Amino acid sequence: MFSRRTGALFLVSAVLFGGTFVAAKAGLAHLPPLFFVAVRFDIGAVVLAAYAATSLSRAELRPRTVGDVVGILATGLLVIGLTNALLFVGQQYTTSGVAAVVFSLNPILTPVFAALLLSEDRLSVRGSAGMVVGLLGVGLVADPDPSALLGGGIAIPLLFCGAATSALGAVVIRRAEATMSSTARTVWGVPLAAVLSHALSLSAGESVPGLSMPPIALAALLYVGVFSGAIAYLTYFALVDEAGATRANLLFYFVPVVSAIGGWAVLGETLPVASLVGFGVIFTGFLIVSGPPVALPASIRRALRERIARGRL
Known part of the structure; x- marks a missing residue:
């Protein structure tokens, strides 16, 4: 179950990450993708450095254990970069x-x-059912073209690898048992992600000289740099520490909801009835996973016990 604090972290992370899809759609029309990501984390690194200089001590930023180093690397290279x-x-x-x-x-x-790396973060049958319900809701919200979803091409493998990398990184962070705070790990991780993204951009031969930066591209870059590149990761990694990787990553079911609403409000995209139904389905799946246990009425429990005692069940 989510406490009030974890619920707030969950909500902020989902809203800020959801805006990333809207901003990315606007920015990718003007910027090469890897360079876009790299500059995004350049901005995020500057914001976090300023925050760390005023809010964190050197002792808080200093890695002390192998777990701290593993947590930083998993944060910067896997989950973010x-x-x-x-x-x-x-x-x-x-x-x-x-x-x-x-x-x-x-x-x-x-x-x-x-299940492979942790012992305390496994889901019950009820949790697994909630996951499936949530995914069905995502399908209703996103309403993808089946031919695009099932067709070939490089997009699906790349996106799947991205989802798998994010999931693996969150679990590795949990397993590392770092002594550093999630905030300190993020301060280290975002610059690592920027370096990795610049290296990938250069190796891919992306051309950046003479790029035009219309206001919409600049706004998209500032959003993904400050809000979903710095603030969102601070809240997300705090959520992973408090709720565990499995439950923290439920927020990615709500990201398409925010993205759909943002696309409707900012980009003038349509919001069909199926998407509205999908919002409810996603919330139902979330309640199944994280809601309180549902107890059977006393009369039903008594009848079941009597049947078991008589050997009829």
Whole structure:
């Protein structure tokens, strides 16, 4: 179950990450994907450095254990850097609806890695059922073209690898048992993600001289740099520490909801009835996973016990 604090972290992370799909759609029309990601984290690194200089001591920022180093590397290279590189490149070749559905496999993949690497983060049968219900809701919200979702091409493998990388990284962070705070790990991780993204951009031969930066591209870049590149990761990694990787990554079911509403409000996209139904289905799946246990009425429990005692059940 989510406490008031974890609920707030969940909501902020979902809203800020959901805006990423809207901003990415606007920015990718003007910027190469890997360079877009790299500059995004350049901005995020500057914002976090300023925050750390005023809010964190050197002792809080200093890695002390192997777990701290592993946590920093998993944060910067896996969850932030490689995940976003795969997401932005893959989103070039398909619709945002398909990208949302594939990337929303993250909550399904997280328990798989948790089962291999953790002992306390496994889901019950009820939790697994909630995951499936949530994924069905994502499909209704995103409403992807089946031919695009099932067809070939490079987009689906890239997006799937991005979802898997994000899920694996979150579980590795949990397993590392770092002594550093999630905030300190993020301060280190975002610059690592920027370096990785610049290296990938250079190796891919992306051309950046003479790029035009219309106001919409600049606004998209500032959004993904400050809000979903710095603030969102601070709240997300705090959520992973408090709720565990499996439950924290349920927020990726709500990302398409925010993206759909943002696309309607900012980009003038339609919001069909199926999407509104999907919102309710996603929320139902979330309640199944994280809601309080449902107890059978006393009369039913008594009748079941009597049947078991008589050997009829």
